[in-house]
Amino acid sequence: MKNTASKNDVSARGLTPEKQLQTLRDLLNDARQPERRDVFRALVKSWLAAGSLKQMVADDRRLWRDVSEAWNPCLMYDGNGAAWGVSLIPSESAVPATAEEWAIGDFALLMLNPLRDNLRGPCPRCQRYYIKRRETKVYCSKRCGNAASASRSNAALDKAKREALLKSAAKFWPQWTERKHPNRSFWIADRVNGSHVRMRTKKGWKPVRRVITGKWVSRNAVAIQRMV
Numbered sequence: 001m002k003n004t005a006s007k008n009d010v011s012a013r014g015l016t017p018e019k020q021l022q023t024l025r026d027l028l029n030d031a032r033q034p035e036r037r038d039v040f041r042a043l044v045k046s047w048l049a050a051g052s053l054k055q056m057v058a059d060d061r062r063l064w065r066d067v068s069e070a071w072n073p074c075l076m077y078d079g080n081g082a083a084w085g086v087s088l089i090p091s092e093s094a095v096p097a098t099a100e101e102w103a104i105g106d107f108a109l110l111m112l113n114p115l116r117d118n119l120r121g122p123c124p125r126c127q128r129y130y131i132k133r134r135e136t137k138v139y140c141s142k143r144c145g146n147a148a149s150a151s152r153s154n155a156a157l158d159k160a161k162r163e164a165l166l167k168s169a170a171k172f173w174p175q176w177t178e179r180k181h182p183n184r185s186f187w188i189a190d191r192v193n194g195s196h197v198r199m200r201t202k203k204g205w206k207p208v209r210r211v212i213t214g215k216w217v218s219r220n221a222v223a224i225q226r227m228v
């Protein structure tokens with residue numbers, strides 16, 4: 001890995017695990033390198049599904065060989081103090097030729113990263129990979145979590161609205177006679193629109209402000225009659 005981060009992010013052995021994990025996460029979301037990203041994503045996906053690297057490579061000796069041979073440890077004097085550090089260098093002297101080779105290298109770095117279990121994704125809403133900060137997190141950010149719960153409650157609201165309208169239509173269903181109007185659906189829609197339909201929400205009863213049409217009644221005739 002290239003050492004491009006600021007001094008604070010770099011330990012004696014290169015990037016800190018935190019910084020390196022962020023770099024790998026960015027690669028998983030990198031729209032500028034879609035092929036490398038997609039192969040890397042596929043590897044991470046099967047690793048997360050398998051639960052461990054051991055499980056993941058159990059039936060794939062070739063994958064295991066490629067991952068384990070992607071990097072070589074290189075002992076280097078780090079220049080400050082008496083210690084040696086271990087750096088990773090590509091095992092082949094040539095630059096990786098394909099997106100697959102790049103992705104295998106990325107994946108091998110992830111497997112070497114002590115914080116790898118904090119990598120999560122894709123976020124069900126924005127499809128990005130992210131580094132989890134809390135135990136129960138499902139979404140990448142507060143923003144995605146809030147937006148998802150808003151759309152869930154909108155869906156619940158739509159459902160409650162529909163139920164209330166169906167119920168109201170069911171009330172009028174038996175009251176229709178041909179003398180009142182030749183078209184049953186039209187007549188029922190008119191009645192429903194003229195009555196104060198309300199629905200129950202978490203915050204109590206609320207008026208349903210929606211105009212329905214005869215077409216809507218016809219389309220939902222089966223559901224309405226079930227409620228009669």
Ligand SMILES: [Zn+2]
Nearest residue numbers: 123126140144
């Ligand atoms: Zn998200």
